[in-house]
Amino acid sequence: MVSRATAGVALWPLALVVVLLPHFVLAADSIGAVAAKPCHSAAADGADAGCLSWRVMVEANNARGWRTVPAPCVGYVKSYMTRGQYIRDLSSVMDQVSAYVDTVQADADGLDAWILDIDDTCLSNLLYYEAKQFGAYDPSAFKMWASKGACPGIPAVLELYATLQAKGFKVFLLSGRDEETLATCTSENLESEGFLGYERLIMRSPDYRGQSSSLFKSAMRKRLVEEEGYRIRGNVGDQWSDLQGDYVGERVFKIPNPMYYVP
Ligand SMILES: [Mg+2]
DSSP states (O other): OOOHHHHHHHTSOHHHHHHHHHHHHHHHHHTTOOOOSOHHHHHHHHHHHHHHHHHHHHHTTOSOSOOSOOGGGHHHHHHHHHSSHHHHHHHHHHHHHHHHHTTOOOOTTSOEEEEEOOBTTTBOOHHHHHHTTTOSOOHHHHHHHHHTTOOOBOHHHHHHHHHHHHTTOEEEEEEEEEHHHHHHHHHHHHHHTTOOSOSEEEEEOGGGTTSOHHHHHHHHHHIIIIITOOEEEEEEESSHHHHSSSSOOSOEEEOOOOSOOOO
């Protein structure tokens, strides 16, 4: 036997059912009666949104002096770095660099220079930081990693490097790595990854130990410009400390890096 209420529903026009059904589902969902959608996804979406905000703050240099990726964002940063978005963002930056390179020429005097940072600009430390779960900076562990000379080159930056050389720019590789202990493995690593024929590899000498990267790199650029007469036409790095201070160059380009902060 069909009840009166059931019979009534059966007589509803199909279109009305289609319009109202989502409301019933939403109402049921709101009281927890429908669990078809995994309850963790909304929370995960919220966490990702918060971590996206954090990453934007980092890239815009609004968040400074942070010592480690916030614990709730470790998974987000890993996903960002390894599942394609980092490569897309890097590629977008390099498109901008290329567009600028097209507008500048190297003079015959050989004094038009570019500055490229090394760590996470020319060479990637993603494998190291991934193994460390994007934890806090650990100087001795990082030195062990760098000593292996096994950092993969970053292809998009190698492409830029080749373009700059072909156009006659002098490329200076400027790194805060310790010169005394890491010069040989760094130059070998660069060579094995295809960074050949640079004008000079400038690393942190004992005189600059303990100084911020920003101060050290400013001093090195000042020397190139004031003492050697170079014109810094462009400067590429993954840290704002590569790109701020004195004699930064005519254009600076920030490569994404939500893994760590160097003052
Ligand atoms: Mg770097």
